[in-house]
Amino acid sequence: MRIVMLGCGGFIGSHLLDRLLPLGGVEIHGWDLDFSKIEKHLANPSLNLRQDSVSSSYALQEIEKEVEQADVVLNLVAICNPADYNTRPLEVIDASLFDIYPIVELCAKHKKWLISFSTSEVYGRTVASYLPQAGYQDLSLYELNEDETPLIMGPVHNQRWTYACAKQMTERLIYAHHKENGMPFTIVRPLNFFGPRMDYIPGRDGDGVPRVLACFMTALLDNKPMQLVDGGQARRTIVSIHEAVDAICLMLEKPEKSQNQIFHIGNPYNEVTVAELAELMRQTYAKITGDSSFKDHPIISTSAQEFYGEGYEDCDRRMPNISKAKHLLGWDPKISLPDVLFETMSYYHEKYAKSLSKASC
Numbered sequence: 001m002r003i004v005m006l007g008c009g010g011f012i013g014s015h016l017l018d019r020l021l022p023l024g025g026v027e028i029h030g031w032d033l034d035f036s037k038i039e040k041h042l043a044n045p046s047l048n049l050r051q052d053s054v055s056s057s058y059a060l061q062e063i064e065k066e067v068e069q070a071d072v073v074l075n076l077v078a079i080c081n082p083a084d085y086n087t088r089p090l091e092v093i094d095a096s097l098f099d100i101y102p103i104v105e106l107c108a109k110h111k112k113w114l115i116s117f118s119t120s121e122v123y124g125r126t127v128a129s130y131l132p133q134a135g136y137q138d139l140s141l142y143e144l145n146e147d148e149t150p151l152i153m154g155p156v157h158n159q160r161w162t163y164a165c166a167k168q169m170t171e172r173l174i175y176a177h178h179k180e181n182g183m184p185f186t187i188v189r190p191l192n193f194f195g196p197r198m199d200y201i202p203g204r205d206g207d208g209v210p211r212v213l214a215c216f217m218t219a220l221l222d223n224k225p226m227q228l229v230d231g232g233q234a235r236r237t238i239v240s241i242h243e244a245v246d247a248i249c250l251m252l253e254k255p256e257k258s259q260n261q262i263f264h265i266g267n268p269y270n271e272v273t274v275a276e277l278a279e280l281m282r283q284t285y286a287k288i289t290g291d292s293s294f295k296d297h298p299i300i301s302t303s304a305q306e307f308y309g310e311g312y313e314d315c316d317r318r319m320p321n322i323s324k325a326k327h328l329l330g331w332d333p334k335i336s337l338p339d340v341l342f343e344t345m346s347y348y349h350e351k352y353a354k355s356l357s358k359a360s361c
């Protein structure tokens with residue numbers, strides 16, 4: 001199978017390469033700006049890597065040659081860190097929409113199967129969150145269904161929605177090319193894939209504010225308080241990266257089931273509030289380090305404005321209905337949240353253990 005993989009050096013791309021390359025019989029043409037997560041694959045003869053932006057005119061010419069020969073094109077490119085949505089909005093929109101649209105057009109021109117990674121953020125907030133009270137008593141007001149749930153964004157000045165809107169527009173362009181030009185497609189809406197390599201740790205291998213797991217992990221590593229934004233009442237479901245990769249592999253294996261569909265890839269059995277996640281993480285870290293004082297690691301509250309800056313608001317809840325992935329792909333995630341956290345946090349502990357400090361908060 002010939003695969004063009006755009007954004008192959010990121011978290012999900014690196015795990016896909018780990019799984020696909022040892023299978024044999026695959027030839028992968030990968031593009032990314034950063035190869036630090038895939039160094040072990042750099043010399044693999046089945047991998048043809050290009051370190052360049054997919055938006056450069058040179059890259060587009062080269063990608064077109066690869067697309068012509070490909071069985072499938074996987075698009076993983078994005079700037080997908082919530083702290084960037086309201087602080088680097090133009091780059092966020094470019095990465096998920098304008099840089100990708102020429103690739104969608106190439107796939108349409110050559111009628112190639114495009115598997116594009118979108119996001120559950122396209123739903124915005126749930127209907128339940130706008131109701132005066134008790135909206136969450138009714139599953140139909142918050143459970144997300146790929147083909148029925150409305151997509152509800154906040155106002156334009158809340159620039160937090162830039163990423164969600166750019167992803168939604170790309171989904172609509174893909175769907176339009178499918179309907180008008182017969183381009184086969186699969187849209188994946190991931191819901192919080194967790195695992196090794198998922199994010200950087202500020203001050204060690206990156207700067208700024210990473211996603212929630214890495215924020216809490218940094219606090220534990222640096223012995224600083226874990227900060228709950230607006231009380232940490234937003235709810236999220238968390239799935240192991242390994243089971244997420246299982247789902248993508250099933251899509252590749254079963255094009256007759258996966259083409260021309262939108263899929264949630266998430267684990268509805270692993271739902272937590274962000275406050276519960278912080279609690280679970282400090283318990284897990286006590287287990288990993290053998291230091292029971294982490295069980296009482298300080299947790300403090302902060303406002304979204306203080307933490308993310310102006311123009312931030314959160315999605316209240318993301319409970320995916322995954323019956324389509326179950327029925328069409330035979331995929332049903334099983335790995336429990338404690339196990340996902342243990343693996344992911346052990347990776348971070350191992351990687352950064354040398355710089356651990358137990359300075360007082």
Ligand SMILES: NC(=O)c1ccc[n+]([C@@H]2O[C@H](COP(=O)([O-])OP(=O)(O)OC[C@H]3O[C@@H](n4cnc5c(N)ncnc54)[C@H](O)[C@@H]3O)[C@@H](O)[C@H]2O)c1
Nearest residue numbers: 007009010011012032033053054076077078080117192193
């Ligand atoms: N990880 C999740 O739980 C999750 C959740 C929702 C959506 N997604 C989507 O899945 C996809 C992959 O996510 P991820 O977690 O691997 O993110 P990631 O940030 O680790 O990977 C994205 C990769 O795209 C690359 N990239 C960005 N702009 C580029 C450009 N112009 N040219 C070439 N490469 C470029 C980055 O260098 C990065 O390696 C993204 O589209 C993201 O929006 C992921």
